[in-house]
Amino acid sequence: MIVGERKTFEQIWDSIKDLKSVLVLGCGTCVAVCQAGGEKEVGLLAAELRMKSQLAGVTIKIGEATIERQCDREFFDAIKDKAKEYEAILSMACGAGVQYCAEVLEPMRSIPALDTRFIGVTEAQGNWAERCRACGNCVLADYGGICPMTICAKSLVNGPCGGSKNGKCEASQEKDCAWVLIYNRLKKQNRLVDLNKVLTVKDYSKQTHPGRYINEVYLKPRMEEKSAQ
Amino acid sequence: MPNSKLKQAFESKKFVVTAEAGPLKGTDITELELVAKLLKDKVDAVNVTDQQSSVMRLGSLAVSHLLVGWGIEPIYQVTCRDRNRIALQSDLLSAAVLGIQNVLSLTGDLPSSGDHPQAKPVYDLDSVSLLSVIQGLNEGKDMMGNPLVGKTDFFAGAVVNPGADTEAAYELQILKMEKKIAAGAKYFQTQAIYDPGLFEKFMKRAEQYKVPVLAGVIPLKSAGMAKFMNKNVAGVNVPQDMIDKISQAEDKTKTGLEMCSDLIKQLKPLCQGVHIMAIGWEKKVPQIIEAAGL
Ligand code: SF4
Numbered sequence: 275m276i277v278g279e280r281k282t283f284e285q286i287w288d289s290i291k292d293l294k295s296v297l298v299l300g301c302g303t304c305v306a307v308c309q310a311g312g313e314k315e316v317g318l319l320a321a322e323l324r325m326k327s328q329l330a331g332v333t334i335k336i337g338e339a340t341i342e343r344q345c346d347r348e349f350f351d352a353i354k355d356k357a358k359e360y361e362a363i364l365s366m367a368c369g370a371g372v373q374y375c376a377e378v379l380e381p382m383r384s385i386p387a388l389d390t391r392f393i394g395v396t397e398a399q400g401n402w403a404e405r406c407r408a409c410g411n412c413v414l415a416d417y418g419g420i421c422p423m424t425i426c427a428k429s430l431v432n433g434p435c436g437g438s439k440n441g442k443c444e445a446s447q448e449k450d451c452a453w454v455l456i457y458n459r460l461k462k463q464n465r466l467v468d469l470n471k472v473l474t475v476k477d478y479s480k481q482t483h484p485g486r487y488i489n490e491v492y493l494k495p496r497m498e499e500k501s502a503q
Numbered sequence: 504m505p506n507s508k509l510k511q512a513f514e515s516k517k518f519v520v521t522a523e524a525g526p527l528k529g530t531d532i533t534e535l536e537l538v539a540k541l542l543k544d545k546v547d548a549v550n551v552t553d554q555q556s557s558v559m560r561l562g563s564l565a566v567s568h569l570l571v572g573w574g575i576e577p578i579y580q581v582t583c584r585d586r587n588r589i590a591l592q593s594d595l596l597s598a599a600v601l602g603i604q605n606v607l608s609l610t611g612d613l614p615s616s617g618d619h620p621q622a623k624p625v626y627d628l629d630s631v632s633l634l635s636v637i638q639g640l641n642e643g644k645d646m647m648g649n650p651l652v653g654k655t656d657f658f659a660g661a662v663v664n665p666g667a668d669t670e671a672a673y674e675l676q677i678l679k680m681e682k683k684i685a686a687g688a689k690y691f692q693t694q695a696i697y698d699p700g701l702f703e704k705f706m707k708r709a710e711q712y713k714v715p716v717l718a719g720v721i722p723l724k725s726a727g728m729a730k731f732m733n734k735n736v737a738g739v740n741v742p743q744d745m746i747d748k749i750s751q752a753e754d755k756t757k758t759g760l761e762m763c764s765d766l767i768k769q770l771k772p773l774c775q776g777v778h779i780m781a782i783g784w785e786k787k788v789p790q791i792i793e794a795a796g797l
């Protein structure tokens with residue numbers, strides 16, 4: 275999932291305090307799971323904002339809504355009319371969702387309430403950790419299912435640096451050294467020989483931005499449709 | 504262009520001695536020149552560190568070139584932290600035309616440990632792939648296989664950390680050493696060694712590769728320094744008796760230097776040379792060498 279972290283209340287307040295009305299819009303998928311921008315968090319933030327505006331002696335109309343996903347156009351239909359009653363959207367989605375709000379609801383302003391952190395997993399309650407940086411060329415099969423691009427602080431693909439200490443990373447004693455993890459996993463799998471694989475050179479050409487992926491299956495009928503017109 | 508003097512030194516089977524010169528932050532090279540000239544003819548080559556500890560300073564390419572001009576054999580250290588493959592290859596070509604013949608390939612510390620922690624870490628290449636790039640440049644082609652007009656003739660080295668603390672870290676060091684040799688490393692220098700016994704074990708393992716190894720040594724200045732390294736520097740393990748000795752010493756400088764020379768004497772039969780990292784004591788390196796009987 276995409277893991278997001280709510281901005282501080284002061285940051286959020288600062289970004290909306292001069293508005294007359296704002297719709298706090300949650301996203302029911304990734305950021306709901308990581309408890310940053312789902313329906314529950316929308317309720318909380320809206321309540322906090324109402325309280326603050328009262329204390330500050332300003333009148334801001336604060337609405338609440340949550341849609342299934344802010345990264346799919348169709349889900350916006352449910353709130354399109356409601357949105358018209360507000361000056362801006364305070365989006366609690368990831369950065370992709372915030373941008374889609376601005377695009378689908380143009381020319382309404384869309385303001386982010388979260389900082390989008392990474393693609394990750396839930397390691398424990400309230401504890402999320404990055405696992406993938408979407409490099410576009412997944413090499414996990416060769417590394418015991420541990421991503422050297424993400425888990426290694428230097429994204430090293432040909433073995434560790436010399437900085438690993440007590441199994442931890444040079445970057446911090448809080449972080450495991452990816453290469454020690456890779457070694458131990460491959461050992462358990464009896465696949466240590468895989469480490470001898472020939473030299474790898476990273477290919478960053480797949481990481482040009484903005485990325486786009488078009489599934490051919492969908493492309494074909496669309497083209498046929500066009501040529502039939 | 505004549506062959507690398509460092510390469511010749513290894514070939515002559517003499518016990519090789521290298522030292523280190525860390526460029527300073529700024530453009531004043533007075534101190535650098537002083538140190539370099541003190542080391543001249545005392546060591547076989549001088550490493551020029553590349554933004555050591557991720558602290559921004561004068562570049563290793565320029566300083567290596569200055570050393571050439573002063574008649575000192577430089578080892579141009581290149582890390583993968585700050586430059587992508589285009590810049591690295593270009594700098595290597597520049598080094599070749601500036602008369603630099605030895606390159607040491609390193610991964611490089613993370614920017615977070617230096618004085619510009621907000622910097623973007625690059626690591627487009629790593630210490631292994633950089634070696635293979637150097638090998639390619641020596642063969643007259645860039646890493647895409649495009650031909651070069653005029654090729655390099657680098658003598659490439661790499662580093663290894665024999666003190667890696669866990670089984671995984673140790674085995675991975677050996678594995679990476681093998682990869683570095685396959686990618687063109689012609690010699691190794693190690694992280695600072697304090698325990699000749701541990702080093703001997705490592706050398707037993709590394710012997711099979713028939714690649715010369717320079718044992719890294721750092722003279723101890725105080726017990727605090729030893730404890731700091733034990734706690735913070737991966738692979739460095741100063742034994743307690745050495746810590747006690749330096750902490751009890753009246754003249755710590757004298758004792759520190761003596762301990763370093765003694766250590767070199769113990770390491771000498773085990774390897775092909777030493778790399779002295781004096782960390783501020785560069786001017787005392789000739790003293791260490793003399794006392795070690797080199
Ligand atoms: S190699 Fe790592 S970053 Fe790349 S796609 Fe796979 S998990 Fe993601």
Ligand code: SF4
Pocket residue numbers: 425426427428429430433434435436437438439442443444445450451452453454
């Ligand atoms: S210590 Fe391990 S995880 Fe950290 S940068 Fe080095 S190899 Fe990567």
